[in-house]
Amino acid sequence: MKKEQVVNCQFSAWYPLFKKHTIKSVILALPQNVIDYLLDDGTLVVSGRWVPYMSTKAPQWSDDETTAIVTAPEFPEFNAKVQEAINALGGSVFPKLNWSAPRDANWIALNSSLKCRSLSDIFLLFKSSDFITHDLTQPVAPPSQLVLRKWSELIPGGEFRCFVKENKLIGISQRDYTQHYQHISKQQLDICHAIQEFFTNHIQYKFLDEDFVFDVYRDSQGRVWLIDLNPFGEVTNSLLFTWEELTSGQNLRAEQAEGALSQQDGPLFRYTTSEVTVQPSPCLSYRIPRDFVDLSTGEDAYKLIDFLKLKKNQQQEESDEEA
Ligand SMILES: Nc1ncnc2c1ncn2[C@@H]1O[C@H](COP(=O)(O)OP(=O)(O)OP(=O)(O)O)[C@@H](O)[C@H]1O
Ligand SMILES: [Mg+2]
Structure with a gap:
């Protein structure tokens, strides 16, 4: 496969050609500081409220609680552009980068879907998605665009x-x-x-x-x-x-x-005929255990911190025993 084939399939390359036959969308340039933030594998804090977040890419958490509640990076100008685009598209969008959507991350959203109403919804999905990291770091052409598509209930x-x-x-x-x-x-x-x-x-x-x-x-x-x-x-x-x-x-x-x-x-x-055994969904392996989701979506986010501390202590004890 040639490099051009991949480049030609970027959203911004094909959308103008087929605009009339696809879902209405807005393409926004991604500022470098936003790209840096998306690639930074740290605690996720968005717009003042903090979301209990454990990176799927590097499962580790900090000893020092103060680092878990850092101030959210603010991108006021970009945020305003994104919100304006979301409003113009009817209030909820399906987000992606030049090529990929965060299909592997829907489990982390409260509604278990890729439906976003704000930049912080988008950040939560993007920071949890290996597909997005892959787009951001692949060598063919650096992604520089955020694509917002009008949310459509597709069966x-x-x-x-x-x-x-x-x-x-x-x-x-x-x-x-x-x-x-x-x-x-x-x-x-x-x-x-x-x-x-x-x-x-x-x-x-x-x-x-x-x-x-x-x-x-x-x-x-x-x-x-x-x-x-x-x-x-x-x-x-x-x-x-x-x-x-x-x-x-x-x-x-x-x-x-x-x-x-x-x-x-x-x-x-x-197409899949009735004789075929129904197979597990391909993105299932990207999820985290149900118990963990319940804890993280519970009202008391501190429960999650306690849970993580407990786990960490257990692991510490186990490794002490092994030593
Ligand atoms: N505008 C939309 N609103 C709601 N759901 C959407 C929208 N666009 C796409 N989807 C859903 O998300 C799925 C993935 O979308 P899309 O094909 O754009 O992602 P992708 O990352 O390019 O996927 P792939 O890696 O399979 O090519 C679609 O199959 C569809 O079910
Ligand atoms: Mg695709």
């Missing part, structure tokens, strides 16, 4: 990932492949046609590359919306396909010849 069964090779739509996969959705098996031909038509009318030959992956949402009226663009290659999850199949095309042709799931020469459509 997972309506999301599909589409694979395009040499400007031809070769495969479509159900995005949430961990579940069986009855409506998908019932409407497979309609879904496939609607996505193929959307591709031909609005996407084909209009992107900066001839190989790419695009995500769509088919709403309850059957209208198709563009959600995201991703590089055609290993960095993108191939869901119900393998990258080997997608790049060689061999399996796909054989399956198509069997006349299986789609019209001849159209894309191959794969």
Whole structure:
């Protein structure tokens, strides 16, 4: 995969091309001091209120309680811009960076979702997300943008990932492949046609590359919306396909010849059938134990501090015993 393929899939590169067919969004430049704050692996304190926070990246806490309640870094100018954008987008947004959303961090939010109403909501998610750290530190091009997208209640069964090779739509996969959705098996031909038509009318030959992956949402009226663009290659999850199949095309042709799931020469459509055992959600491993969440969301945040101290003492005793 070439560097340009990744660069072309940055939000700011594709959004102007497909604005009419995707969710309304605002792109804001990320000031360097905000980037530094996001990468600083310390206690999370935002806008005066402090959030019990334990970094998932370096699980350790300080002996000195005063460091746990430091003054929040304030970014008044940036905060005002973010709030203005959130208001313009209807009051709640889905945040991401140039490429990634903090999908691995929804467990830390009080509402267990990526829905944000303020900069402090966004900071909480971003500082807890390895996906965001990955974007901030990857070598291709430094991320310099915060993307705010109007919050939309997307039903997972309506999301599909589409694979395009040499400007031809070769495969479509159900995005949430961990579940069986009855409506998908019932409407497979309609879904496939609607996505193929959307591709031909609005996407084909209009992107900066001839190989790419695009995500769509088919709403309850059957209208198709563009959600995201991703590089055609290993960095993108191939869901119900393998990258080997997608790049060689061999399996796909054989399956198509069997006349299986789609019209001849159209894309191959794969979805989870009822026989498949329902799989665990892919982001499950990023979560922390339920007990810990209960403690941290309890009214008395000091309970969490006591809990951490107790744990620390226990560990200290264990290591003393080992020594
Ligand atoms: N505007 C929105 N409002 C609410 N939910 C959204 C919105 N945009 C995306 N989502 C949800 O978040 C999920 C991830 O969004 P998106 O594809 O933009 O993130 P990503 O980091 O690029 O993911 P991937 O790594 O899979 O490419 C989507 O599948 C969708 O369920
Ligand atoms: Mg993506």
